[in-house]
Amino acid sequence: MPQEIDPLIPPNGDEKVLLHSCCAPCAGDLMERMKNDGIDLTIFFYNPNIHPKKEYEIRKNENKRFADELGVPFVDADYDVQNWFKRAKGMEFEPERGIRCTMCFDMRFERTALHAWENGFSTFTSSLGISRWKNMEQINDCGVRAAGHYDGLTYWTYNWRKGGGANRMYEIAKRENFYQQEYCGCIFSLRDTNDWREKNGRDAIEIGEKFYEEKIRPPAA
Numbered sequence: 001m002p003q004e005i006d007p008l009i010p011p012n013g014d015e016k017v018l019l020h021s022c023c024a025p026c027a028g029d030l031m032e033r034m035k036n037d038g039i040d041l042t043i044f045f046y047n048p049n050i051h052p053k054k055e056y057e058i059r060k061n062e063n064k065r066f067a068d069e070l071g072v073p074f075v076d077a078d079y080d081v082q083n084w085f086k087r088a089k090g091m092e093f094e095p096e097r098g099i100r101c102t103m104c105f106d107m108r109f110e111r112t113a114l115h116a117w118e119n120g121f122s123t124f125t126s127s128l129g130i131s132r133w134k135n136m137e138q139i140n141d142c143g144v145r146a147a148g149h150y151d152g153l154t155y156w157t158y159n160w161r162k163g164g165g166a167n168r169m170y171e172i173a174k175r176e177n178f179y180q181q182e183y184c185g186c187i188f189s190l191r192d193t194n195d196w197r198e199k200n201g202r203d204a205i206e207i208g209e210k211f212y213e214e215k216i217r218p219p220a221a
């Protein structure tokens with residue numbers, strides 16, 4: 001039997017939430033749950049870390065496609081990648097989950113918090129924390145810090161992995177045939193992932209080639 005899921009209740013009983021989305025696979029479960037629980041949801045796509053531009057456009061378009069399917073407003077923010085590179089200067093060889101990632105989360109959440117404040121949202125959150133590859137405490141700290149710049153703004157530190165969220169993330173990705181990105185997003189993550197692949201005898205990542213697929217069971221004999 002499918003696992004029963006508790007209804008989502010945003011902080012302070014808020015009915016309106018701005019969701020910073022990093023990609024369709026990570027955001028899929030959050031989007032469906034919020035929509036089904038009657039939350040007035042808007043997607044904010046601001047990810048200037050994603051490189052190259054082809055990868056960025058694929059991830060953005062996949063997310064918008066699913067938002068349109070659910071009837072969820074989608075805000076396409078600027079791709080100010082040069083600003084991201086300026087902030088990342090000197091951190092090119094920092095490890096994943098290190099200070100470069102903190103900088104990256106801070107940058108994206110600062111822009112999300114500003115949009116929330118300017119457009120009447122008192123709660124925002126992010127799909128970043130659902131991935132097991134990310135440090136949830138690190139992400140939540142960045143979100144809370146960004147919200148702290150504005151009176152009355154709250155970052156929702158919900159654990160999106162609990163209650164089977166991480167599994168549903170993959171189920172929805174397969175059902176929707178989402179693009180399957182094979183690295184975090186930035187050029188340094190792409191470099192490090194391809195270095196690891198080369199050392200382990202695997203082919204380099206090909207941008208735009210891999211998609212989640214739902215396994216079709218063969219008919220019973």
